[in-house]
Amino acid sequence: MATDRVSLTLPTELVAELDGVVDEWGYSSRSSASREALRGFLADHHWDTSPDRPQRGSITIVYDHHVRGLSDDLLDVQHAHEEVIVATQHVHFDPDLCLETLVVNGAAGVIRELLEGINGIDGVEQVRFTAV
Ligand code: NI
Known part of the structure; x- marks a missing residue:
């Protein structure tokens, strides 16, 4: 190079x-x-300058699964954007706290929508997107 x-x-x-x-x-x-x-x-x-640009990376989400409706909302938003989700992993940290990692690969605009959907869910403690 x-x-x-x-x-x-x-x-x-x-x-x-x-x-x-x-x-x-x-x-x-x-x-x-x-x-x-x-x-x-x-x-x-x-990655956010052009919605059709290919993008890949991971989304890490930390949340308390006792928050009413949160798990359902999180599943709904993932199903609505399944075209960019390659893999998911769920870890139960303790009796309350969950960590979920989504590996994403697809149009930046769709990944952006997915992130906005996750950010909008009440009770999510942390959302981090790492582009690669
Ligand atoms: Ni869990």
């Missing part, structure tokens, strides 16, 4: 933190860690 050399001006603390991550997580260099960080940034910021 072709490469370009880019010079960045960053706060000293940020560079120190980056170097710490490079050391602790086994990256071969600052550049290698920065490439990964930048790809994540671009994936997070590109």
Whole structure:
């Protein structure tokens, strides 16, 4: 792959933190860690600009399954967007708390709708989309 050399001006603390991550997580260099960080940034910021653009990633949802209607609502919104859901995993963390992970692959606009549907469900404690 072709490469370009880019010079960045960053706060000293940020560079120190980056170097710490490079050391602790086994990256071969600052550049290698920065490439990964930048790809994540671009994936997070590109995907909502065009609804038909292919998108893939995972949605992680944390919720209390005792909240009335929540589990049904969560199933309904998933069935309504099944065309982009490749796999689901459900984990019972404790007697109350559930974690669900959806692997998604499809049109960005549909994934966006799915996320909006999940965000709109009362009682969901955390929703996180990770684009890859
Ligand atoms: Ni559960």
